[in-house]
Every structure is written in structure tokens, then in C-alpha cells.
Amino acid sequence: MESTGIIPRLEVSYPDDVLHSYQYCGQDVVLTRKKHILDICSFIRDQCAMNHLMFLCAVDNSRRKEAIGKNEYERFEVVYQFYSMTTKHSIRIRAQVPDDDCSIESITSLWPGADCLERECFDLMGIHFSSHPDLRRILMPEDWKGHPLRKEYPLRGIGEWAGYETLKEKSLELRTFDYRSSQKGNE
Amino acid sequence: MGQLNENDLVKIKDGVSFIPGASALVGPLNRIINWGRAGSIWPVTFGLACCAIEMMVAGSSTNDLDRFGIIFRASPRQADCLILAGTITKKMAPVIRRVYDQMPEPRYVLAMGSCACSGGLFDTYAVVQGGDNFLPVDVYIPGCPPRPEALIEGLITLQKKINQEQGRWSQLV
Amino acid sequence: MSRKISFNCPVQAGDEDRYRIQMGPQHPATHGVLRVDLDLDGEIIRKCNPHVGYLHRGFEKLAEHRTYVQNLVLTDRLDYMAAMANNVGYCEAVEKLLAIEVPQRSRYLRTMVCEMARLASHLLWLATHALDIGAMTVFLYCFREREELLEIFAELCGSRLTNTYTRLGGVRQDVTHSIMMKLEKFVDSFPSNLEEYETLIDTNRIWLKRTIDVGTVGADEAVGLCLTGASLRGSGVDYDIRKHFPYAAYDFMDFEVPLGETGDTYARYRCRIEEMLQSNSILRQCIERMPPGPIIGDDAPDLIMPNKPGRKVEVDVPAQQSLIKLVEDRETFMEGDVYVATEVPKGELGFYFVSDGNGTPYRMHIRSPSFLHISALKTMAKGSMLADLIAIIGTLDVVLGECDR
Ligand code: SF4
Numbered sequence: 001m002e003s004t005g006i007i008p009r010l011e012v013s014y015p016d017d018v019l020h021s022y023q024y025c026g027q028d029v030v031l032t033r034k035k036h037i038l039d040i041c042s043f044i045r046d047q048c049a050m051n052h053l054m055f056l057c058a059v060d061n062s063r064r065k066e067a068i069g070k071n072e073y074e075r076f077e078v079v080y081q082f083y084s085m086t087t088k089h090s091i092r093i094r095a096q097v098p099d100d101d102c103s104i105e106s107i108t109s110l111w112p113g114a115d116c117l118e119r120e121c122f123d124l125m126g127i128h129f130s131s132h133p134d135l136r137r138i139l140m141p142e143d144w145k146g147h148p149l150r151k152e153y154p155l156r157g158i159g160e161w162a163g164y165e166t167l168k169e170k171s172l173e174l175r176t177f178d179y180r181s182s183q184k185g186n187e
Numbered sequence: 188m189g190q191l192n193e194n195d196l197v198k199i200k201d202g203v204s205f206i207p208g209a210s211a212l213v214g215p216l217n218r219i220i221n222w223g224r225a226g227s228i229w230p231v232t233f234g235l236a237c238c239a240i241e242m243m244v245a246g247s248s249t250n251d252l253d254r255f256g257i258i259f260r261a262s263p264r265q266a267d268c269l270i271l272a273g274t275i276t277k278k279m280a281p282v283i284r285r286v287y288d289q290m291p292e293p294r295y296v297l298a299m300g301s302c303a304c305s306g307g308l309f310d311t312y313a314v315v316q317g318g319d320n321f322l323p324v325d326v327y328i329p330g331c332p333p334r335p336e337a338l339i340e341g342l343i344t345l346q347k348k349i350n351q352e353q354g355r356w357s358q359l360v
Numbered sequence: 361m362s363r364k365i366s367f368n369c370p371v372q373a374g375d376e377d378r379y380r381i382q383m384g385p386q387h388p389a390t391h392g393v394l395r396v397d398l399d400l401d402g403e404i405i406r407k408c409n410p411h412v413g414y415l416h417r418g419f420e421k422l423a424e425h426r427t428y429v430q431n432l433v434l435t436d437r438l439d440y441m442a443a444m445a446n447n448v449g450y451c452e453a454v455e456k457l458l459a460i461e462v463p464q465r466s467r468y469l470r471t472m473v474c475e476m477a478r479l480a481s482h483l484l485w486l487a488t489h490a491l492d493i494g495a496m497t498v499f500l501y502c503f504r505e506r507e508e509l510l511e512i513f514a515e516l517c518g519s520r521l522t523n524t525y526t527r528l529g530g531v532r533q534d535v536t537h538s539i540m541m542k543l544e545k546f547v548d549s550f551p552s553n554l555e556e557y558e559t560l561i562d563t564n565r566i567w568l569k570r571t572i573d574v575g576t577v578g579a580d581e582a583v584g585l586c587l588t589g590a591s592l593r594g595s596g597v598d599y600d601i602r603k604h605f606p607y608a609a610y611d612f613m614d615f616e617v618p619l620g621e622t623g624d625t626y627a628r629y630r631c632r633i634e635e636m637l638q639s640n641s642i643l644r645q646c647i648e649r650m651p652p653g654p655i656i657g658d659d660a661p662d663l664i665m666p667n668k669p670g671r672k673v674e675v676d677v678p679a680q681q682s683l684i685k686l687v688e689d690r691e692t693f694m695e696g697d698v699y700v701a702t703e704v705p706k707g708e709l710g711f712y713f714v715s716d717g718n719g720t721p722y723r724m725h726i727r728s729p730s731f732l733h734i735s736a737l738k739t740m741a742k743g744s745m746l747a748d749l750i751a752i753i754g755t756l757d758v759v760l761g762e763c764d765r
Contacts, residue, residue, distance in 0.1 A: 024696040025456055051583050052599070054701065055710055055727035064716050079712065079725075081699050085583075085599050092699065113586030116735030124420070139413035139764060140313070141278050148312055148421055149723075155418075155425050157312030164277045164315070167284055171321040233386055235393060236415055236761050237440035237521060240484070244510075247503040263386070274437075279393060279414045282385050308433065311418030332440075332521050 006048050006091050014040055019072045019096070027092060031072060034095045038105040041080065044091065045110055050082035054090070056107075056117040058097075058125040060151045075099035076127055080107075103128035124149040200350070217353060224267075224293060225346040227256045231266035233286060235273025238300035238332040242272045245335035257342060263289040268345070269296050270338075271303035271322075275315040287322060293355070297341055298324045301331045377402045383749075385414045391488065391753065392760035394734065400746060408741040408749070410734050415764040423724040428454050429528060431724070436522035438726065439762040441484050442477035442705045444513070447526040449702035452607045453711035454528055457698045465653040466530040470608040472646040473516070473525060475639040476543075479550075480509045481705035481757075482636050489629070489754035490561060493570050498560055505553055508546050515539055530656030544647055550640050554633065571626040575740045575752035578623060585736040588729050589707025590635060591756055594620035594628035601703035612649070613642050625755040632757075699727075706730055706757055730756075730763035 007021045007028055017040065019031040032040060044050045059077050074096040083090040097104050106129035108115050118129045119138040126147035129135055137144060144161055146153055196204035202218040205211075212219050234242060246252045246259055260266040263286045275283060287294065298318045301307035304327045306316035318324050325348060328341040384395035393414035399407035419438070423431045435450040436443040448470045455462060462470075487502035510520040516539055517525040517532060525532055561567045577585070582595040592599055600617040602610045618634030620627030701710035707729030714723040733756040740756075741749050 025698045027698060029697070053586050054699070054708070055712060055725065057712060057725040057727075059714055059723050059725075064714070064722060079697075081710075081712070085597070085604075088604060092697075111586060112584050112739065113732055113735060115738075116731060117586075120731075137413075139416040141413075148418065153312075153421075155311055155421055161277050163281055167281050167321050170284065174323050231386075237437055239392065240440055240521060244503065244507070248500045249503065249507050274415065274417055276414060276416055278416065279385065282393075282414070286386050308437075309417045309422065311422050313416050313418045334520065 006044070006089065009048070010040065010043070013043060027090070029092045029094060031094045031096065034078070034097050034104045037078075037093075037095045038107060038110075040093065041082075041107050041110055044082050044093075048082075048084065048089070048091075049086055050084040050089070050091065052083040052085055053107075053111045053114060054081040054083050056080050056114055056121070058121040058127050058149070059094075060125065060149065063151050072096070076102065076125065078104055078121065078127060097127055102126060103130050105130055106132035108132055123147070126150065218350075221350045221352055225349040228268045228295070228342065228345065228349075229258050229260050229266045230268040230270050230297075231263045231286065231290065232259045232261050233263075233269060233272070233283075235271065235275065235279065236300075236302065237274075238272040238302070241332045241335055242270060242299065242338060245338045250335045250339065252339070252342075255339070255342060255346075263287075264291065266290055267292075267294050269294065269322075270299050271296065271318045271324075272299045274302040274307065274309055275318055276313050277315055278313070280315050280321055283318075284321060295325045295345055295349070296322050297326045297328065297345060299328045299338060299341065300333060301329055304329060307331060378406075381746075384411075391758055394753070394758070394760055394763075396737070396741075396749070396753075398746070398749070403746050405741050405744055405746060405749065408738055410737050412731070412734055412760070413764050415760045417761075417765065419726060419765040420724055423721055425720065427720050428458075431721070432526070432528075433522070433524050436524055437761060438728065438765065439481070439704060439706060439709070439730070439759050440521055441759055442481035443521060443523045444473040444477035444525055445481075445702070445704040446709065447524060448474050448608060449700070449704060449709045450711055451526045451528055452702055453698065453700035453713060456700050457696075457713050457715055458528070460529045461657045462530055463654050463657050464609075464651050465534075466526075466655045466657075467609040468646055468650050469531050469535065469655065470526060471610060471613065472535075472543075472643060472650075473513075473523075473531075474608065475642045475646070476509050476512065478639045478705045479636055479643075480506050480513075482632050482639075483509075485632065485705075485754075485757045486557065489751075489757075490567075492750045492754045493567065495561055495564070495567065498557055501553075501557060501560070505546075505550065508542075512539055512542050512546070515542070527656060530654070534655050535650075540647060543643065547640055547643050547647065551637065554636060554640075558633065568626070570748070570751055571629060571755075572624060573622075574625045574744065574748045575755060576622065576624040577736075577740055581739070582623065582736075585739060586732040587707070587736055588732070589703070589705070589757070590628055590631045591707060591733055591736075593617065594631045595623035596621050601701050601708055605701060607700075607702055609646075613645055615642050625751050628755045701727070704729070706759065706762065707733065709762075726762075726765055728762040728765060730758040730760070731765075733758050734763055 007030060010030060011018050014036060017033045017036050021030045057079050059079060061073050061077060062075055076097040078095045078097060080093040095104060106118055118132055121127050122129060122135055123137040123139050124147055141163055146158055196213060197207055198204050200222050203212060203214040203222045206213060267290060269287055298304045303318045306314055326341045326345045328337055330337050379400040381398045381400060383398060385393040395411040397409040398405055419434055423434060432450060435446040438446050483502040483506045487499040490498035513523055514520045517523050577595055579595045579597050582592050583597060596619050598617060598619060603617060615638045618631050620631045695716055697714045699710055699712040701708050709729060710727035712725040713721050716722045740752050
């Protein structure tokens with residue numbers, strides 16, 4: 001993934017949105033504001049021939065060392081990685097999403113495949129994607145509480161999911177099939 | 188009708204004998220029923236995760252479960268054994284319970300793999316820590332994944348267990 | 361005496377042919393625990409809504425609580441049909457982040473096991489895909505070859521499915537002579553075995569009818585849907601990570617990327633069959649060109665090969681600290697993020713790491729091909745027949761462990 005001329009072009013086209021850019025391990029990364037993310041993405045797709053969306057995910061910045069103390073970081077960020085199959089260039093966009101306005105525009109109009117990825121971000125990180133056609137939980141059950149990938153969410157979860165609670169209650173009636181108890185009753 | 192001699196009987200199993208020439212079995216009813224049940228365990232094809240692949244291997248040509256009278260059934264209504272092959276997540280647990288409810292009695296549950304036994308290495312918010320939290324598990328097979336031979340061993344253990352049952356499923360037998 | 365039965369269903373006029381069917385999660389043809397909600401008009405699918413998450417185990421959260429080394433075992437459980445390929449993908453990503461060098465021999469070994477995993481996975485795919493469509497015999501034949509591969513894996517690293525063979529900076533074990541002999545035997549006989557499958561199904565009228573023009577996607581549409589792997593190449597898009605971002609020893613390998621044209625189920629089937637032949641030839645090249653040398657790099661973290669001669673093992677040091685020490689010693693800057701993709705049998709498997717200089721990943725995102733392939737099901741199944749849905753699920757080659765993570 002060698003360097004490309006895309007970052008300067010982005011900086012020229014969207015001077016207000018691009019916060020910062022850097023290279024790490026030979027990969028180009030751009031930090032942006034979230035406001036014009038749809039425009040930036042369509043610019044990248046149409047002007048820079050980046051037709052392949054490699055991944056899309058959300059990161060919780062709240063405990064990130066490098067983020068603490070730098071005011072250009074917000075609580076969350078949505079990360080996009082694009083790749084051009086023709087020019088073999090790739091670029092990563094990190095769009096900052098603040099805690100108090102936890103939403104960003106959806107890019108499903110550009111990449112229909114982003115549908116599931118955005119739903120996953122919503123499910124696990126709690127980021128709303130405006131103008132997404134069908135924003136529901138995807139991996140967790142519909143009535144699950146909390147967003148597991150947030151940093152304050154403990155690994156073993158908070159509370160118990162209601163569906164599992166009822167299942168456990170229901171399982172008491174299966175006690176009669178226990179091997180031991182039935183064997184004893186017969187002696 | 189001649190007299191039935193002890194020596195004419197062919198012993199099949201402890202307490203179950205077969206009369207040559209006549210298609211009849213002799214023995215206590217519960218023994219005969221247990222013998223029949225143990226010889227025809229029909230598990231439902233219900234793979235959950237990685238362990239299911241090894242379950243498939245156990246059913247394919249190399250290991251050939253059919254020789255134990257074990258035939259995989261696609262519908263739970265025709266099956267009497269549920270092999271929990273894989274990680275049980277909380278979202279999946281109610282579904283497993285429903286599959287279990289659809290099975291006719293007698294029904295047996297095998298926990299295959301450390302995930303189904305105890306949650307395995309996934310001690311997280313989404314995973315049920317062991318199938319015995321909500322189902323009566325009969326046999327536990329450790330391993331991640333257990334080799335097909337281990338599954339066969341587990342099934343043989345289940346057969347032994349069935350042979351010792353007394354009135355577990357109804358008071359009549 | 362006949363009695364008239366009256367059904368009291370709220371069906372509106374004109375809607376008599378509309379059904380809503382829920383397929384799965386317990387359905388033998390959904391390859392695990394996929395659930396698909398279908399709106400049918402007679403037999404035509406009007407709307408298809410896949411539900412995933414029945415195998416969501418919390419990999420990404422769990423990874424944040426374990427060190428880079430410990431996380432290696434998690435990757436086996438992602439795509440359990442080709443665990444080796446996942447191991448390699450994970451190690452390549454972490455090595456890029458920590459700047460660990462891998463010796464040449466272990467790069468070749470990685471390529472070798474990757475291709476073996478590809479064969480094993482494709483064989484299983486062919487077996488189940490054919491079984492779903494109704495060809496039982498292929499299933500038995502494919503498992504015959506697959507068992508051979510798994511036994512080689514077992515000899516190589518002690519485990520058949522969940523291998524955890526690679527280590528950061530190399531691989532765990534060197535190959536022995538007997539493994540190479542077995543592999544050579546396998547490589548020699550595989551093309552003729554493949555021909556056997558082809559004669560079984562390639563001219564089979566039922567197979568052709570059920571795959572040609574089923575689940576067609578055009579090239580642009582496929583790229584938009586983020587399809588990767590053979591599912592994308594069946595539509596004629598030339599995108600293979602092994603060629604685009606060569607990793608392990610793919611740089612030195614001679615192979616072609618088979619492309620389809622029509623983008624239907626049959627084209628994808630042909631692609632995978634050709635891919636198997638290519639993998640076989642890569643395996644042969646690996647056997648022939650395997651360079652001598654060490655299998656683990658000098659700068660690999662200590663805890664990874666405790667029995668390496670001449671190396672002190674610090675048992676008391678927790679894994680996390682020793683990794684931090686490693687990074688401090690080499691003055692690598694480990695705060696940053698990196699995305700590395702590898703070509704697993706299903707498609708593009710990528711790991712995105714955000715690191716904040718700790719021994720554990722700050723955030724690990726797994727870009728799983730199956731997840732995106734299932735989301736493409738919605739578009740691909742629309743307008744096709746109910747029975748074809750089985751073929752489409754099969755042709756996408758999904759594995760739910762990786763999809764739900
Ligand atoms: S026990 Fe191991 S192999 Fe089996 S489902 Fe769990 S993780 Fe997978």
C-alpha cells in the first residue's frame with residue numbers, strides 16, 4: 001500500500017473537514033470530521049477510482065492513550081478503508097463522532113454492502129447511521145441492553161438478557177428428566 | 188410347543204436373549220427396551236460451530252457412524268438425541284430449547300466440545316457457560332474440538348448409560 | 361358425511377399466494393445457524409432477510425482483554441474450515457504492527473499450510489454444496505481427500521481443525537520427512553481425484569440446471585456488495601489479495617487467478633475448482649523450493665518458542681509485560697493502527713488493529729468475508745425460486761463462525 005496523491009487532493013477539496021493525516025506502517029490515514037463524510041466517500045469513489053470498501057468499523061476512543069489530550073479526537077470514530085483495484089492504492093478515513101451527537105451519515109447509497117457493516121456498528125457501538133434503510137441490531141438479540149464494544153461495557157456483560165432469564169426459568173421443568181433423580185425414585 | 192431350554196437362547200446383551208427360529212426376544216421389558224433404544228440413537232443434524240465439522244466427519248465414510256445404528260436426521264421430530272456441537276450463544280439458546288422440545292421422548296443430550304460443556308474459551312457476554320445451564324446433559328465430551336473418535340466414545344458411553352436406565356422416561360418401564 | 365372446513369386466516373384477496381417463511385436457524389442447508397426470513401409469492405422470493413448473530417461469541421471484545429499472543433487461538437475458531445489461513449492472516453497483521461521479521465523457510469511453510477487449508481475448505485464447500493443440491497456421492501468422495509489433509513495437519517501440529525500452527529515471527533514446528541512424503545503423495549493424486557468429482561457433477565444435467573443462471577451478480581454489483589474471494593472472481597473481477605498485497609511467500613509462487621465470466625453459481629463453482637488446481641500447483645512448488653533455515657525469527661517474542669535452544673525462558677513474566685518489553689527493547693513505536701488483509705478460502709480476511717502501546721490490542725476488528733457475503737444474499741436471492749436459495753447460500757461459501765465472530 002504505497003503512498004498516493006489522494007491526501008493532498010482531499011485536503012484541497014475539503015479543507016474544513018480534514019483534521020490531520022499521517023502514514024503508519026506505510027498506510028495512509030486521514031482524520032476527518034463527520035459532517036461531509038458522504039461527500040468525502042463519494043469523492044474517493046468517483047474521483048480517485050477507489051471502488052472497493054475493504055472494511056468499516058467503529059472505535060471507542062475513550063481510553064486511547066494517544067487520543068487523551070488531543071482535542072481533535074472525539075469519543076467515537078468510524079473507520080473506513082478504501083481500495084482501488086485498478087491503481088492499487090488504498091486509504092483509510094477516520095471520521096470522528098462525538099459522544100453527544102452519536103450519528104453519522106450512512107454510505108449505503110454508495111456501497112450497498114455497507115448495510116450490514118453499519119448495522120454492526122450500530123449494534124455493538126451504538127452509533128446511529130442516518131438515512132440507513134433498515135437500522136436494527138444485527139448480531140445481538142433485538143431487546144439486548146447496551147452496546148458491547150463500548151469500553152465501559154464489561155466483558156461478561158451487565159445484567160442478564162431477558163430471553164435467557166426466561167429460558168432458565170423454563171429449564172427447571174426439565175429436572176424430572178435428570179438421570180440421578182429418576183434413578184433414585186425407582187429404587 | 189416344546190419346552191424352552193436355557194441353553195437354546197442366544198444371549199444378546201445382559202438379560203436380553205433371542206430365541207433362534209422364532210422371532211422373539213426374552214428378558215425383562217425394561218432391559219429389552221433399553222437395548223432397543225441404545226441400538227438406534229438418531230441424532231438431529233444440528234451443528235452450532237467448529238465442533239459440527241468434526242461431527243460431520245464422524246458421520247462420513249472414514250468413521251461411519253451408521254454401524255452403531257446412528258443415523259443423522261434432519262428433523263428433530265424424528266430424532267432422539269441432540270448433539271450440542273459447538274458454542275451455545277445466548278441468542279441461540281432459546282432456539283436449542285425449542286429443538287429439544289420438538290423431539291419426542293426419550294431424548295438425550297450430548298455436549299460435544301469444551302464450549303458446550305463449559306463455555307470453553309469464550310467467557311464473554313454472549314456465550315452460555317455450558318449447555319447444562321438449561322438442558323439436562325447426559326454425556327460430556329471434552330476437547331476443542333474432540334476428535335471424531337472421541338464423539339464415538341461419547342456415543343458409546345451414552346449407550347451404556349441408556350442400558351442402565353430405570354424408568355427415566357415413564358413409570359411403566 | 362363431509363364437513364366443510366373453514367379456515368379463518370386473515371388473507372386479503374390477491375394475497376393468497378403470499379407466504380412468509382422462516383428458514384433456519386436449525387436447517388441443514390444453512391451451513392450452521394443462519395436464519396433467513398423469506399417473503400414468498402408462490403415460489404418466487406420477493407424479499408429475503410438474513411438474520412445472523414446466532415453464533416456471536418464476542419471475539420472482538422474478548423481480544424481486547426487478551427494479549428496479542430493469546431489472541432492467536434481465537435483466530436482458529438473464526439473460519440474453522442481453514443484455521444491455518446486465519447492463523448497466517450492474524451500473524452501477518454501483528455507482525456506488521458510490531459515489525460517482526462519472518463524467516464524465509466517459515467514463509468514458505470505458511471504458504472504451504474495456507475494452500476492446504478484452502479484445499480480443505482474448498483473440498484468441504486464442494487461436499488456440502490453438492491449435498492445441498494442433491495448429490496450425495498460427492499460428499500463422501502470429498503471427505504476422503506479432506507481427511508488426508510487433516511491427518512497431515514494433525515501430524516504437523518497435533519490438531520486436526522483448530523491448529524494454531526503459526527507463531528508471531530514464524531511457525532511452531534518444522535515439517536518432518538514423513539509429512540513431506542504424505543503431502544507429495546497427496547499432491548500427485550489430487551488432480552486425478554478432482555477429475556473424478558468433475559465427471560460426477562460437471563456433466564450432470566441436474567447440477568447444470570440448478571447452477572447455471574442462478575444467483576447471478578454482475579461485476580460492478582459484486583464490487584458494490586463488497587464480495588471478495590471466489591464469489592467476486594466468478595463475476596470476472598480480478599481481485600486476489602495474494603496478487604495485490606503478496607504476503608508469506610506468494611511473491612515467489614507461480615500461479616494464476618481463475619476468473620469466471622457470467623457471475624452465476626456455475627461460474628463460481630468453476631472458479632473454485634480451478635483454484636483448487638492452482639493451490640495444488642502452489643503446494644508442489646512449495647515442496648520443491650522449500651528453503652532451509654530457521655523456522656522462527658530471531659526477534660520473535662521469547663514466550664513464543666519456550667523450547668528454542670539457547671533461549672532463556674522467563675516463566676514469571678506475564679505475557680503482556682514480556683511483549684511490552686519486546687517492543688521497548690526494539691524501540692518500535694506501537695501506537696497506531698494497521699489493517700492487513702489476507703486471502704482466505706472464503707475471500708478477504710482482514711485484521712484491523714488499533715494499538716495504544718499495550719501488550720493487548722486496543723481494538724481488533726475482523727473483516728470477515730462471510731459477513732459481507734451474507735449481506736449480499738438479500739440482493740442475490742431476490743426474484744429467484746425458493747429452491748435456488750439453497751444453491752445461492754452454498755455458492756457464497758459462508759461459515760457462520762466467522763460471520764458472527
Ligand atoms: S469447543 Fe472448540 S472447536 Fe468446539 S465449538 Fe468450542 S471453540 Fe469450536
